[in-house]
Amino acid sequence: MDTLEKLATLSRDSRYDLACSCATAENEHRRRSRDDKWIYPVILPDGGTTYLFKTLLSNECINNCRYCPLRVGSDTCRCSMTPEETATAFLDYYNSGRVTGLFLSSAVSRNPDSTMELINRTASLLRRSGFRGYIHLKVIPGASDAAITHSVSLASAVSLNIETAGEENFMSLSDTKHYMRDIIGPIKLISRLTAKGCRYDRVKQTTQFVVGASRETDRQLISYSWNLYRNLGLSRIYFSAYQRGCGSPDLPGENSPVTNAELLAREHRLYQVDWLMRKYGFRGDEIPVGVDGNLSLETDPKEMWARAHPEFFPVNINTDGKQRLLRVPGFGKIMIDKILTARGSGSRIRSLDQLGKVGRVMGKSRGYITF
Ligand code: SF4
Numbered sequence: 250m251d252t253l254e255k256l257a258t259l260s261r262d263s264r265y266d267l268a269c270s271c272a273t274a275e276n277e278h279r280r281r282s283r284d285d286k287w288i289y290p291v292i293l294p295d296g297g298t299t300y301l302f303k304t305l306l307s308n309e310c311i312n313n314c315r316y317c318p319l320r321v322g323s324d325t326c327r328c329s330m331t332p333e334e335t336a337t338a339f340l341d342y343y344n345s346g347r348v349t350g351l352f353l354s355s356a357v358s359r360n361p362d363s364t365m366e367l368i369n370r371t372a373s374l375l376r377r378s379g380f381r382g383y384i385h386l387k388v389i390p391g392a393s394d395a396a397i398t399h400s401v402s403l404a405s406a407v408s409l410n411i412e413t414a415g416e417e418n419f420m421s422l423s424d425t426k427h428y429m430r431d432i433i434g435p436i437k438l439i440s441r442l443t444a445k446g447c448r449y450d451r452v453k454q455t456t457q458f459v460v461g462a463s464r465e466t467d468r469q470l471i472s473y474s475w476n477l478y479r480n481l482g483l484s485r486i487y488f489s490a491y492q493r494g495c496g497s498p499d500l501p502g503e504n505s506p507v508t509n510a511e512l513l514a515r516e517h518r519l520y521q522v523d524w525l526m527r528k529y530g531f532r533g534d535e536i537p538v539g540v541d542g543n544l545s546l547e548t549d550p551k552e553m554w555a556r557a558h559p560e561f562f563p564v565n566i567n568t569d570g571k572q573r574l575l576r577v578p579g580f581g582k583i584m585i586d587k588i589l590t591a592r593g594s595g596s597r598i599r600s601l602d603q604l605g606k607v608g609r610v611m612g613k614s615r616g617y618i619t620f
Contacts, residue, residue: 252338255328259305260287262319266354266387266410266457288348301383302339303352306330306367310356314412314423315497316462319356329358332371340378350383350405351375361391361431365400372403388439390431397435401442406453406484409435411477413458414469421463421501440481453484460519461512462491462502466542471522475533478526486523490516511546518544525551528582529575552578555617563619566598579613 250258289303307329313320330338335353342348353371357364365388372384386400388409400407411432413419419428426432436456443452456477458470470488477483490512491502498504507515522544525531529551537553538544545553555562555578564573566588574585587604599620601607 250328252330252334255330255334256287256304256338258326258328259308259330260303262308262325262356263303263305263352263354264289266352288342289352291350299349300347301350301352301385302342302348304330304335304354306332306335306353306355306371307358307364308356309358311359312357312423312425313497314426315500316412316422316459316491316495316502318495320497332367332374335371336374336378339375340380343380343382350385352385352387354387355389357389357391361389362393362396365389365392365396369396369399369403372400376403388435390426390435392435394435394438397438398442401439401449401452404452406455407439408455408457409439410457410459411436411473413463414465414473418463418465418469422459436477436481436483440483444482454482455485455487456483457487457489458519460488460490460516461505461507462496462500464501464505466538467515467519467522467544468538468542470519471526471533471536471538474523475526479533488516488519488523514546515544518546518550522550530572549578551576552613562617564617565619567592567620577614577617579611581610584611 287302287304288300290298291301308319308325309327309329310317310319311321313322317323318325339348339351343351353368355364355368358367368386368389372386375384383405384403385406385408386404388397388400388407390409392400409432412422416428419426419432436454439454441447443449443454458465458473460470474486477486490509492509492512493503496503522531522536525536526533531551531554535554536544536550537557544550548556555576561573561576564577566574571585571589574580574588575582584604588598591598591604596603597620598604601611601614605611
């Protein structure tokens with residue numbers, strides 16, 4: 250294979266790794282540009298879009314993660330790129346203005362440290378060439394503390410996929426990786442290295458859950474996410490619905506009665522919860538789940554919370570503070586800014602129509618507000 254053929258294969262195999270913010274808008278993370286298949290759109294914090302060069306260094310893996318199409322023994326086209334090839338290809342795209350940064354991951358070809366060394370060497374080549382832009386490096390489960398620290402020193406962001414919530418669930422996904430030693434330990438190490446006031450505090454850490462591959466519940470995923478944000482300072486958590494057909498026949502997700510469409514709906518609900526925890530002041534233990542431990546697929550989590558807390562309502566649009574307004578179903582930050590602006594100008598708000606067109610989402614607030 251030449252470099253472009255290898256890139257086509259390796260970037261295709263990197264597409265379900267979201268932990269680089271190639272996600273957030275609906276199905277955004279599953280889209281690639283039409284011409285160069287290794288260029289992925291990324292949503293910026295301000296809502297704009299930029300493009301990352303996203304690829305694996307290798308898809309040859311010694312591990313057996315049962316949800317992964319690249320696991321050892323699965324029948325797929327295998328190849329690897331050298332750090333030099335990858336750095337050169339990236340710089341061609343960067344210098345022609347088609348990408349702004351790099352997301353680099355890899356399957357585990359020989360052992361975690363040798364794989365990590367290849368990833369780090371690629372990043373070193375780019376830094377030594379003068380590239381100061383965005384580099385997101387995947388941390389390989391089981392890599393040594395020294396290799397992980399080297400990655401953190403080179404990267405703008407790093408991620409190690411947690412995959413599921415808890416050791417028991419993890420054991421149904423892989424028996425070549427150890428949850429506490431290979432996943433949780435390194436996430437904690439990165440958290441210490443990048444904590445506020447520490448040497449690498451400019452570096453962001455993200456992670457990803459595969460939703461529905463094991464028997465984890467939403468309650469477990471929410472609890473783990475809350476702790477990752479609150480106690481370990483992660484910047485973002487991504488959720489990727491397991492899509493049946495990729496994994497090993499003995500994977501719990503392959504044998505569950507849940508459809509792929511329901512799993513995508515579950516992924517969407519988890520992103521809504523993530524948003525409530527990060528932006529709307531909800532604690533993880535406030536999010537309502539059903540007796541089975543899962544979120545409602547029919548009703549969004551904020552509305553479920555409002556239905557369970559009639560004592561909190563009505564919220565007064567003209568007098569209540571921002572934290573109370575944020576709890577009203579159908580109200581987003583833009584709407585709340587409009588309310589606060591109107592109030593700041595001395596106007597009394599007498600109806601929702603005064604604030605703009607009342608669509609289906611904003612209409613949800615009726616019954617929870619007063620003027
Ligand atoms: S380590 Fe696991 S998830 Fe990563 S490529 Fe190998 S089999 Fe897939």
